[in-house]
Amino acid sequence: MQSASATTQPLPTYPPEVHAALLTYLVQLADTSLVLGHRLSEWCGHGPVLEQDLALANIALDLLGETRSLYQYAAELEGEGRTEDDLAFLRPATEYRNPLLVEQPNGDFAATIVRQFLFDNFHYHVLQQLQRYPDERLAAIAGKSVKEAAYHLKWSSEWVIRLGDGTEESRQRIEKALRTLWRYADELTTPTPAEQTIQTAGLLPDYASLLPAMQAHTAHVFAEATLPLPEGVVMQQGGKLGRHSEHLGYLLAELQYMQRTYPGMTW
C-alpha cells in the first residue's frame, strides 16, 4: 500500500484527550472498512454471477481506498513514525477496533447482503453528516467516500428487496441471514468512550441523530422486501473495544501473512 504522493496538510491541534480519542476513532473506522473490504474481496471469482462478482470487488476497492486515507491520517496524527502499512499489517486482533458485524464470515450471498445492508445504512448516513463536521481532514475523507457509499447502499438495499420478495429459496436464506446477523446491528450506533469524547468535542455527530433516517430507510426497504423487522433480538457488542469473535484472528492471519513473514516486503 505504498503511497506515491506526499501529503503536506497541517495537522489540527486538539486537547490531549480529544486527540487520543480522535486517533482511536480513525483507527476504528479504518479497521472497519479494511476488514469488510477484505471479506468482500474473498468473493472475488466466486460471485453468483459475473456482474455481482464485479460489484463485490468494486465495493471492496472503495472501502480499501477509504481505509488508506484513514490510516494515513491516523499515522500522521499519531506522529510516532508508523505508516498506514504498519497499522494495517502489524497490529494483533485485540488492537483492531472494528465492530463485530464486519468480521462475520461471508456465508452465502444472502448473508453477505444482510451484513452489507446493515453496514451501508450506517456508513452512508454517518458520512453524510461527517462531511460537514469541523475536522477538515476527516470531513474531506467523508465527503469523498459518501459518494461511493451511496452506490453501495443502493446496491445492497435492492438486493435485500430481491431476496426477500424473490423465490421461496431466496426468502428462506435472507430470513436465516437476518436471524444470524441482526444481533450485530446496534453496535454500529452505540458510541464507545472514544466516540463519546469526540461527539462531546463536536467532531462526530451524535448517533441518536442518525437513527431516524437509518430507521426510515430500513423500514422502506423491508416493506418492499415484504420482510418483517426482527424483534426482541439480544444484541452483541465488543468489537469496537477490541473484544472480537474468533473469526477476526483467521481473517488477519491471511491479511497480514506476507508482512509478518517477509517484513517490509513490497512489490
Place this chain on the structure above:
Amino acid sequence: MPTNQPPTTNSQQLTANKIWPLLEEVSDPEVPVLSILDLGIVRDVVVEDEHATITITPTYSGCPAMNAIATDIRLRLLAEGFSNVTIHTQLRPAWTTDWMSAAGRQKLEDYGIAPPVDGTATGHMLNLFGADTAVRCPLCKSDNTHLVSQFGSTACKALYQCNDCREPFDYFKCHA
C-alpha cells in the same frame, strides 16, 4: 526514461506554463485515450523556487491508477529534466465528472465508452429500482439501452447493454 544519463540540473527554467502541456501527455492507465487533464484530476500546478507542486485528486477513493498516474507525471517531467517535483493528493473538493473536458467526453465515446450524462449522480437513496439513466450506445448511437450493473470494469464505470445492436458497453458514471 533517461536513467543512464547524469542527473541534469534544470537547463531550462521551470514554469507552470511549461508543465501544463506535459501533463496533457500523461494518460489514465485504465482509460488510455484520456489525458489526466481531460479527466479533470489535475487541480493545480504551482512553481516556487524551481520546485513544482502538482495537486491531483482521486476519481474514486480506491482508484488503483492514482499511484501509477503520480509516477507517470514524475517520469514525464524527469524526461524534461525537471526532478524537483512534489505530487500532492487532495480529497476536497471531491472529484466530479463535471470536471471532465468536452474533448475528453468525445474521446471516450469514440473509444467505445459512453461519457457521463450530467445531472444523473446517485443522490436519491430511496429511489430504489428507479429508472435507469438514458445512456446512448457509443457504438450504434441508439438511446435504447439498459443498465446491467452499477459496477463495471473499473470503479468509475457502470455496465450497460444496447437493446438494438446488443453490444455490452461501459458507461463512465456521472459522479457529482
